[in-house]
Amino acid sequence: RSKMDGRGKWRFFEPAMDANVQSRRALEVDLREALEKDEFALFYQPIYDLRKDRISGFEALLRWQHPKRGMVPPDQFIPLAEEIGLITALGEWVLNRACEQASSWPNELKVAVNVSPTQFRDASLANVIANALDRSALAPHRLELEITESVLLGNSTETIATLHELKARGLRIALDDFGTGYSSLSYLRSFPFDKIKIDQSFVRDATATKGSKLIVRAITSLGRSLGMTTTAEGVETVEQLNQMKAEGCNEAQGFLFSRPVPATELAITILSLRNGLKRSDLSRAIAS
Numbered sequence: 001r002s003k004m005d006g007r008g009k010w011r012f013f014e015p016a017m018d019a020n021v022q023s024r025r026a027l028e029v030d031l032r033e034a035l036e037k038d039e040f041a042l043f044y045q046p047i048y049d050l051r052k053d054r055i056s057g058f059e060a061l062l063r064w065q066h067p068k069r070g071m072v073p074p075d076q077f078i079p080l081a082e083e084i085g086l087i088t089a090l091g092e093w094v095l096n097r098a099c100e101q102a103s104s105w106p107n108e109l110k111v112a113v114n115v116s117p118t119q120f121r122d123a124s125l126a127n128v129i130a131n132a133l134d135r136s137a138l139a140p141h142r143l144e145l146e147i148t149e150s151v152l153l154g155n156s157t158e159t160i161a162t163l164h165e166l167k168a169r170g171l172r173i174a175l176d177d178f179g180t181g182y183s184s185l186s187y188l189r190s191f192p193f194d195k196i197k198i199d200q201s202f203v204r205d206a207t208a209t210k211g212s213k214l215i216v217r218a219i220t221s222l223g224r225s226l227g228m229t230t231t232a233e234g235v236e237t238v239e240q241l242n243q244m245k246a247e248g249c250n251e252a253q254g255f256l257f258s259r260p261v262p263a264t265e266l267a268i269t270i271l272s273l274r275n276g277l278k279r280s281d282l283s284r285a286i287a288s
């Protein structure tokens, strides 16, 4: 098939590309209606405090239960939601739902919410957060925002101001997927983060590759000297957990502890981690 382009010339598309464009369009149409149709849900993955030997909170991870496609993973629709201007509304839904659900958890548990770059730059963010906290009566210190390094590109004066404003309200800020973006170490000095989340690619390789191990070591020691908590993402094996403990990580998160679960399974997840840890390899790893 072919199509007239803007300058009146015929452009030819590969059939495969055409199919991609079409399926993207179809996804876009569905995504625009998904909020109204109530097709989104939050799953939660525990974040484990290695020193206190207990769950410190849960990260909210967005799921789209599409009636025909099944579960669409966030990597497939969040970039699209950003592009078509839906991320602000979707992000607001996530913040409201996460605060509402977390307000029924025990007080010592925090909730971490991912905030996309466009959502972070939106002028309404502070109000959206204030509303979500008001409605749910969740204490602000129990809400942690996860942002990625790409947020820090753009206008840094404005970004720093936003971060300070959110922190002044009592929220905590985590730098997600650290080490994968356009990181400059000076970011860590200029921005008031409470936490650095070490990307799972380093965690995965740290038991096999010396380079990754040294990167994890460097990040944890940097975090320590800057007074920031460090969290290892994507911990899948006891070996990786031991490695992360040896490097001085404060927290760990990953399939070893639990996959992300629906809100209705939080209590059972907390219980099974508590009991499982008493007997399993995991407890030996954590106690060592």
Ligand code: C2E
Pocket: 045, 060, 061, 062, 073, 074, 075, 078, 094, 114, 115, 116, 146, 176, 177, 200, 233, 234, 235, 236, 253, 254, 255, 256, 260
């Ligand atoms: P993220 O914030 O870095 O979240 C961690 C991702 O790693 C999650 O994927 C989680 O399921 C996965 N994961 C956790 N432990 C393990 C493990 O041991 N092994 C492996 N292989 N993977 C593990 P998920 O849920 O597919 O989310 C992907 C990304 O989508 C997130 O990365 C985050 O950037 C984005 N995302 C998710 N929910 C939201 C949201 O509500 N808003 C925004 N803006 N982004 C979101």
Ligand code: MG
Pocket: 059, 114, 146, 176
């Ligand atoms: Mg995250």
Ligand code: MG
Pocket: 176, 177, 197, 199, 233
């Ligand atoms: Mg991450």
Ligand code: MG
Pocket: 177
């Ligand atoms: Mg990620």
